[in-house]
Amino acid sequence: MTVVKSICVYCGASDDVQKDYIRLAEKLGKALAGRGIRLVYGGGGVGLMGACARSVHGAGGKVLGIMPRFLLTKEMIYEDVEHVIVEDMHTRKQMMFDESDAFIVLPGGIGTLEEAVEILSWARLNLHAKPMAFLDEDGFWAPFFELMDHIIDGRFTPKSFRAMLVHCTTPEDAIDALCDRIVKLDQ
Numbered sequence: 001m002t003v004v005k006s007i008c009v010y011c012g013a014s015d016d017v018q019k020d021y022i023r024l025a026e027k028l029g030k031a032l033a034g035r036g037i038r039l040v041y042g043g044g045g046v047g048l049m050g051a052c053a054r055s056v057h058g059a060g061g062k063v064l065g066i067m068p069r070f071l072l073t074k075e076m077i078y079e080d081v082e083h084v085i086v087e088d089m090h091t092r093k094q095m096m097f098d099e100s101d102a103f104i105v106l107p108g109g110i111g112t113l114e115e116a117v118e119i120l121s122w123a124r125l126n127l128h129a130k131p132m133a134f135l136d137e138d139g140f141w142a143p144f145f146e147l148m149d150h151i152i153d154g155r156f157t158p159k160s161f162r163a164m165l166v167h168c169t170t171p172e173d174a175i176d177a178l179c180d181r182i183v184k185l186d187q
């Protein structure tokens with residue numbers, strides 16, 4: 001049976017956001033560590049990325065950060081955890097995918113959105129079946145789900161695809177939803 005050993009978290013790199021978003025990243029980090037699930041992430045020490053990684057590490061959990069060389073100073077690599085420095089964004093993204101069993105998308109900007117949507121596009125092409133949960137406490141991702149419904153209403157993407165995506169408000173629910181989906185895929 002497949003178990004969720006590693007979860008890749010996509011999230012914002014900005015520190016200039018409401019503190020509740022940073023706190024949610026910290027809560028997620030604590031929950032991952034508590035469940036013995038390794039965090040795979042972009043390697044930065046800034047924004048929600050840094051908050052989540054510090055929280056996992058602080059709670060005794062495992063972290064793998066994957067950082068492209070050209071972003072080392074801008075995203076302030078978090079050196080206290082295991083990290084890999086790669087040459088470009090594509091290598092980073094591929095490695096984050098390869099090292100993970102599932103994905104959680106926290107509030108973030110265009111980088112977060114790009115990463116999440118590319119993984120979803122690979123799922124749409126049946127290149128993988130790793131599940132993804134969007135996590136927010138305030139409906140941050142609701143407009144994304146509205147857009148998905150709009151696309152599905154227009155019959156550009158089948159309804160069945162919508163079932164692959166979950167929208168959760170607590171880290172525990174997001175982790176449980178991903179574990180459930182992986183177990184169902186196995187059956």
Ligand code: AMP
Binds near residue numbers: 049
């Ligand atoms: P943002 O959501 O814009 O704050 O970005 C979050 C993270 O996504 C940052 O670490 C960015 O470096 C990263 N990112 C942005 N674009 C890409 C991309 N094309 N591939 C991989 N990571 C990216």
